[in-house]
Amino acid sequence: MDRGTHTTATALIDAVRERTAAARAAEAAAFVAVGDWAAAHTSDEVVGDPITTLGEWDSEALAGDQFLELGGPGAPVVAEFCISEIAAARGCSFDAARRLVGDAVELRYRLPRVHARVVAGEVDVWRGRRIAQATRTLTFEGAGFVDRHVAYVAGKATGPEVDRLVAEAAARFDPETTEAERHAADGDRYLAIDLGDTAYTDPLTGTLRGTVNVHGSLDLADALDLERSIAHVAHQLGELGCDPNIDIRRSMALGEIARRCEGVATLEYAARDASEEEEPRPVRRARREVVLFVHLDQAAITGVTTGIGPGIDAYTGMTGIDLARLDTPGAPRGVVTVEQVQSWCGLPDTRVTVKPVIDLTADVAVDGYSPPDRIAEHVRARWPRCVFPYCTRSSRTADLDHCARYDENGPPGQTSTRNLFPLCRRHHRMKTHPERRTGRRWAYRPTDPAKNEPPNAVIWTSPLGLRYLVDRDGTRPWSPPDEPLGPAPSLDDA
Template sequence: MDRGTQHTATALIGAVRERTHVARVAEAAAFVAVGDWASAHTSEEVVGDPITALGEWHEESYAEALAGDHFLELGGPGAPVVAEFCIGEIAAARGCSFDAARRLVGDAVELRYRLPRVHARIAAGEVDVWRGRRVAQATRTLTFEGAGFVDRHVAYVAAKATTGDIDRLVAEAAARFDPETTEAERAEADGGRHLTIELGDVGYADPLTGTLRGTVDIHGTLDLADALDLERTVAHVARQLVDLGCDQDLDVRRSMALGEIARRCDGVATLEYDADQPPTQPSTRTRREVVLFVHLDQAATNGTLNGMGPGIDACTGTTGIDLARLDTPGAPRGVVTAEQVQAWCAAPDTTVTIKPIIDLNLDDAVNGYTAPDRIADHVRARWPRCVFPYCTRSSRTADLDHCQAYDDNGPPGQTSTKNLFPLCRRHHRMKTHPERRTGRRWTYRPTNPDHGEPPHAVIWTSPMGLRYLVDPDGTRPWTPPDET
């Protein structure tokens, strides 16, 4: 690419960035204005009051009240009710349907009155409106205290939190601040577990030709621990089928794997796809493995929370459900009740592995290329996400990349917690291979606090020469201090 083309391309990318910023600021200002408009059309009543806003506002009959402007409960408990007709003005001003405007106003009210920290970041242009609205839509059913818990914990990472992150935090808030409902819902979910094999529904793939389908559908709901055991075994047997000569695609092999698992339980040796391979012997029952990643603070280790007695939740000040955090490779992350973990660990043939606490302030290194588990766990604990700009993929499933390329003839200790960073497979490829058009690739390096750069971060440079700073809190465009 010649200098003139490079200048034009840089200008175009610069225009995209500038106009995107302008649009984001304008959208945030419009969203705040919607909240201001709704605030000017509220009642003194709030959602969750024992006296309904409708009955308080109108003394006429219920039917007469419905014929006029009445108040709607658009936010969660503690948010004020909003006059219905004011939404029509918003719909007209934005050129959208009433239902879309009502959802918009509801999100604005939820953020303004129950999620003030997230709302402030939106107003400052630090968080996209759509991200803030996603949080608001998830917290609507929480108590006022539960919404405040989510607001405190998500506000500083709202610009990068994924839907899964928000859902897990909302579930934790519900468990902390409404434990009775949470336990009732968990018990109800346990009662809803089932596995159905539609043996009576063997049909025809094509009713016109009469081709027999010869397959059945299976569907069900499992306990999380059972589902993880099943997934691990199905994946393992599907890989075995490839080794033994089966050339079907992955989905077909996974379906075949269930049959193989069933036959092994009956003591029948199968998997005879390759005549050169000896028949696989029936396997014994696989032991369940529960891996616990322990994260404890000082208050937890001495049995009290903020000076309170054992069993007292520091967030609520009352006795609540004991919670455990899931942070196991291959498993969904989040919180479950301690009682459920006890049930998993108490199952027969269970191996419990407790991982040690990792001190992220200490560094470690080895001389070989491959990182041992202790270093891999350290790097992934330090960087919960892929370190590429704005990527939200979990580091648990990411590759570990040598920032400074590994040299077989180089010095010892190249595989270290200082030189390894998690990159999801797509971004690992983008870092490794150049762009087809420019012949350049993405590069990154750790920051140097001695040069005025923030600590514990990396700086990426795009093929166009644009720079981004990534730290555990997110991503932002980066301009060196000496260039500002």
């Protein structure tokens, strides 16, 4: 790419960024105006107050303007008719306007920190609304918990991450309901195999399909065990040359697992002496492994406490259920109760592994190319996500990339916690291989505090020479005034 073409391409990208920023600012201003309009049409009552019920009002009152509960507990009620003005002004349906006003009320009165970032243009309106929609059923204290923890990362938090935080808030501030719902969900578990005549015949032609439908609802730990077994057997079938369609191999794997389990119960016996008269016994095999990563805060390590007694939740100040954080590859991340973890570990065929505590402030290095488990776990604990700009993929499933290229004839200690970073497979390829059109590639380096750069971060340079800073809080464009944008990295810079 010559200099003139590069300048034109950069100008086009700059135009996209400028117009995107202007559109975000305009959308934020419109959203604030909706909130101001709703605030001007609120009542002194708030959601959760014992206000008059509709059944006690006369027919004239029922036909007039009513106050609606659009936010969660603690938010003011809003006059119904004011929503029609918003709908007309925006050219949308009443229901769409009602949802918009409800999100504005929820953010303004129950999520003030997130609302402030939306107003400032630091968080997209759609992200703020997504958080507001998730917190509506929480108590006022629970919403405040979510607000404190998500506000500073609201610009990058994904929907599942917000949902997990909301679930944690519900467990902390309404533990009785949470535990009751968990036990109620246990009663909803089932597994159905449709063996009826209509299950394996085509409903339209009546021809034999030879397949049946299987569906159910399992305990999380049981589902993880089943998923791991199916994936493993499906991979084995693929290596043996079975059908290339992964879905077909997975369905075949379930039948193979069933036949293997039957063999364990009926054909595999414990070794015994020929003189023994007792019947042979089935061999018990470990079917589940629970790996526990124990994370301790500074108070737990130093022994300095805040004076809060045992069993007291530091956020609520009340006795509540104990929570554990789930972080298993292939599993939904979030919190579960300690009682549920105990039920997983308490089975006689479960092997429990407790990983050692990792000091993330220490630097660890080895001389070989492949990092051992202790270094890999260290890097993934330090960087929970792929470090590519705006990527949200978990580091648990990412590759570990040598930021400075590994040299077989180089100095020792090149594979270290300071030179390894998680990159998902797609972004690892983008860092390794050039673009077809420009011949340039993405590249990154750790920040240098000596150059007044933020610590514990990386700076990426795009094929156009644009820079982005990525740290644990997210991604932002990076262009220090004393460091002009340079050319994009070529393959020779690898």
